[in-house]
Amino acid sequence: MGYTTVTGGQEAIEKSHQLVDLYRLADAKSPMQVAEIKSQLQGLVDKVISESGFYAPSYAALAIKQGQGDPAEAVFLLCAYRSTLPRNYYSSTVYTSDMRVIRRISSSFKDIPGGQMLGPTYDYTHRLLRFDLMDENDEQLKFTLDQVRSEITQQGETPTFRKVADLLREQGLIAPIQSPEVEREPFDVTRQKVQFPTTRQARLQLLARGETGAMTAFAYSSMRGFGTVHPTIGELRVGYLAVSIPYPYAVDDEDSIYIGEVLVTEVESINSFKMSDQKGEVQFSLGYGLCFGQNEVKAISMSILERSLETPGTGPTHDEEFILLHINSPESNGFVSHLKLPHYTTFQASLDRIHSVKDRFEKTLEDEEGDVDGIEQTEVPIG
Numbered sequence: 001m002g003y004t005t006v007t008g009g010q011e012a013i014e015k016s017h018q019l020v021d022l023y024r025l026a027d028a029k030s031p032m033q034v035a036e037i038k039s040q041l042q043g044l045v046d047k048v049i050s051e052s053g054f055y056a057p058s059y060a061a062l063a064i065k066q067g068q069g070d071p072a073e074a075v076f077l078l079c080a081y082r083s084t085l086p087r088n089y090y091s092s093t094v095y096t097s098d099m100r101v102i103r104r105i106s107s108s109f110k111d112i113p114g115g116q117m118l119g120p121t122y123d124y125t126h127r128l129l130r131f132d133l134m135d136e137n138d139e140q141l142k143f144t145l146d147q148v149r150s151e152i153t154q155q156g157e158t159p160t161f162r163k164v165a166d167l168l169r170e171q172g173l174i175a176p177i178q179s180p181e182v183e184r185e186p187f188d189v190t191r192q193k194v195q196f197p198t199t200r201q202a203r204l205q206l207l208a209r210g211e212t213g214a215m216t217a218f219a220y221s222s223m224r225g226f227g228t229v230h231p232t233i234g235e236l237r238v239g240y241l242a243v244s245i246p247y248p249y250a251v252d253d254e255d256s257i258y259i260g261e262v263l264v265t266e267v268e269s270i271n272s273f274k275m276s277d278q279k280g281e282v283q284f285s286l287g288y289g290l291c292f293g294q295n296e297v298k299a300i301s302m303s304i305l306e307r308s309l310e311t312p313g314t315g316p317t318h319d320e321e322f323i324l325l326h327i328n329s330p331e332s333n334g335f336v337s338h339l340k341l342p343h344y345t346t347f348q349a350s351l352d353r354i355h356s357v358k359d360r361f362e363k364t365l366e367d368e369e370g371d372v373d374g375i376e377q378t379e380v381p382i383g
Helices: 009-025 034-040 042-052 057-066 071-082 131-135 138-155 164-170 200-208 212-226 296-310 320-326 329-340 344-367
Strands: 100-105 232-246 256-275 282-292
Touching (some): 057 071, 256 296
Antiparallel strands (some): 100 232, 232 256
């Protein structure tokens, strides 16, 4: 949109930017450091990297600082920056069964191999304000860190576990995974146009980048009766995945270079059972969710929506185009926010239409000598 009619032009816009910095820093004793945002606002950072589809915690913290804590603005900034970066490699296939788990639970089974691992979570805390945090100081911070780190060191390395879904597959309770096509280049929703109906690969990418609030609302609507999916969690796990890229001059296809690790949340939800078409076996169907960071509600919602889009139904959560086009944070927030931009021309056209209708109405009154019986009233759309 090429609006150029903002009063004051470039100078007014520059002054507006200065006011943003004034309101951001006016009551601050010192500027908040990006490193502090990254470490102490991890929930917000994880949300931003997940919705932007760009695993860069430091840049996400910078975007949060620049956007004054507005996650939608931070996601927009991060997506814009990501679009300027080159795509040099595709990573080697990552297997989540190799995840270094920091949290792992199941609401479907009380006892799972390796046991339930609560890990870092607010699920079991009292939702009461901790007023002691208002006066938290460096000494308390050091004491807390030293105490927890000492206990973690005694427990040893972060463990790995077999997946619950794999155990169910071995018992024939879940259909086996279909083998992916070998040497197939992944579909990239950031570079290729999505057409409906789309592939499961594209659906999962769009869901993994979806806005948490929108996905939660849609998943909630499905469970409340506006859809057919109301699962239980077979397994939820949070942990770190090692990422490697193929070695550029490899002799063997398995040669790769480790480049780092990413924190992810994975959910496999168990849904109603159905009969297999081939063998007539009765098996559970799975819903799958995986996203960057510790974003448990989003991953659960993703698993519900993924299963909903695979299941026939008349509810809104079964409409692939409706769901996937409305959970995109930059698209939805950008389109709603664009209403703040000047619409002088379109609104003036609406005013002209109203004046034209009023003139015709008044002329009709004059022709009918004040008799308005039988005159049809109609609404004229604006915009």
